[in-house]
């Protein structure tokens with residue numbers, strides 16, 4: 001029997017190779033294995049069913065060229081209420097910046113396992129820099145077919161000292177270049193809630209912390225048996241997502257059953273509302289469930305920027321939203337507790353937000 005066959009038939013060796021030695025699923029994929037290891041086989045109900053795709057449906061595409069135009073503002077607020085997801089074009093984030101961060105993502109994942117593993121949970125010099133695979137390998141019954149690098153921004157000095165040289169400049173450039181767009185989107189969304197005046201305190205609550213992830217989804221031998229990312233909603237205020245031209249991101253339709261593909265559009269950014277903004281808007285803006293399928297023929301990357309409250313902030317429905325007598329659906333929660341709750345369990349769709357629901361709901 002070939003040595004690789006012995007390795008892959010043994011449960012502990014697969015997890016050791018992928019998780020502990022830092023090879024990731026990229027390492028597994030590049031071994032050219034013919035069948036998906038059993039650790040990655042999702043239960044039937046979590047596998048993606050083509051039958052549930054609504055073929056001609058699509059999330060809104062919003063042209064931001066005239067971004068002070070009230071019609072543009074209306075499209076953004078309507079999309080946040082109806083879909084929780086939209087794509088933006090002519091968003092003013094330079095296209096070269098997007099190209100550079102995509103190239104940097106390929107460069108980072110192209111490093112050796114030993115080099116990437118320097119940023120693993122066990123070896124990383126900081127909790128703010130983490131290379132890993134799947135989502136939460138301790139809590140998951142079945143693993144997800146994805147490797148990632150997660151970078152929580154604290155300061156330029158920390159980024160300069162601790163982020164991987166293969167990608168740090170490009171990730172910083174991408175994150176900073178997105179700030180103008182993010183502020184504009186939040187300004188418009190706040191106006192839609194009649195939350196006026198973006199003072200410093202409000203700005204910190206909405207966008208006081210930033211996490212940028214680099215995701216790598218390598219070619220998978222049996223894509224229909226597993227997932228790239230399981231069903232979840234983001235815990236952010238807003239997420240700005242850059243995807244390459246492969247596709248595979250699906251958003252839950254309003255019937256709660258169907259899935260809608262988010263087609264790659266060259267130069268666009270995908271925007272979605274996260275749980276923090278769903279909570280602060282008392283449910284007016286929706287943080288919508290989404291997932292990524294595994295792919296049998298192409299490697300895929302994506303680079304989400306998660307715009308969040310600060311860990312130490314308490315979040316709850318804005319007083320302005322409740323001013324008309326609307327009953328609060330959510331209680332006040334410490335944002336750090338909310339995020340820890342999300343990270344400590346496997347992906348479970350929209351269940352995370354129950355953590356912040358008032359008990360009568």
Ligand SMILES: CC(C)(COP(=O)(O)OP(=O)(O)OC[C@H]1O[C@@H](n2cnc3c(N)ncnc32)[C@H](O)[C@@H]1OP(=O)(O)O)[C@@H](O)C(=O)NCCC(=O)NCCSC(=O)/C=C/c1ccc(O)cc1
Nearest residue numbers: 127135150209211229234235236306308311336339340343
């Ligand atoms: C609670 C945080 C995340 C960590 O704080 P800490 O003081 O370093 O706390 P811990 O080190 O105790 O980490 C708490 C748990 O979260 C886990 N964790 C710590 N970063 C990570 C990490 N990047 N990755 C996946 N586990 C982690 C960490 O392993 C730990 O789990 P455990 O060891 O089982 O107790 C803290 O930085 C914080 O509140 N940050 C606020 C901003 C923030 O990061 N918001 C989240 C935006 S990310 C988002 O919306 C969606 C992300 C997402 C990601 C993957 C998906 O598949 C889908 C979605």
Ligand SMILES: O=C(O)CCC(=O)C(=O)O
Nearest residue numbers: 215229243249292302304
């Ligand atoms: O890769 C994608 O398109 C989306 C990934 C995602 O949902 C996430 O990282 O939260």
Ligand SMILES: [Fe+2]
Nearest residue numbers: 232233234290
């Ligand atoms: Fe997500």
